[in-house]
Amino acid sequence: MSKKRTKYTSGCLAGSSGCQYIDLEHLKNFDISIPPKDVVDSFNETLKGIVPKLISNSKQIRTLQSLRDTLLPKLMSGEVRVKYDKEAE
Template sequence: MIGVINKNLEQQAQTLFDNFYDSLSGQSCILSEIIDIRDGTHDSPKATEHGYPLVTSKHLLPFGVDTSSANIISKADYDKVNERSKVNTGDILISMIGTVGLISYVIDSPVEFAIKNVGLFKTSQHPSLDLYILYYLKNKSTTQHIENCLAGSTQKYMSLGELRKLPIVVPSPDELAAYNLVVRPIVSEIALLVQENRRLSDLRDTLLPKLMSGELDVSGLDI
């Protein structure tokens, strides 16, 4: 049910952006002129038993990441990766290799993972631009442009240079404020539903093994 609601809300937000973007007549520039764009490590830190998740493209969700299957790396490696590409709440991630173009808006707080072969748009530094850039990256024209810029024969990839050169029209402050006034409540509702769904899933995963093993006795409940 939550998935259906969120899908409808995302479609609304994307339609609002597409109509808004088509109406703009402002200056065009490249994306790196308005925000900082980086990428994660290209190394393969050794997996450890305790530490921090190393997120790759397969762990990206539309809102947040799924670290359940991510490799765990040491704090030393985590800190080293984050010298290059520290992720913060409100940033945007994009897959850069294999299935290129998967977009994730980071709602995790605090952020306690590092990234590998993933592009990082530092929209947390410009919070008025985060949702504008989020749906710009999901716009059909942008996804087609990314597709046209892919390199590689056996495995496609998007270079950091090409990410930084993505062309974008910059709205005026008034236009951007009007856009955020409409779109931000929709995205806030999506984020709340995602977090609630995650909380319920964690609760299920905690209680179900206890129920199956008999550790948790519910025979006395009046249902």
């Protein structure tokens, strides 16, 4: 983007505290590229396989965080102990 265009874009932004927005009248002056349908379809097809995995991973992360938050204080206080078998190594 050219310096002139960057300056214009920055001037279009309004708001404070990280809540920036672009006035609708300024937005009308921007060119927006829309990809061809085959590119959009290919992108959507790719995401079909990724999104379910992301959702599954997010659920697993929340479960593991909950277990950590529950068990770690108990382990640290000695309320819960873990049996350790050196021969299992």
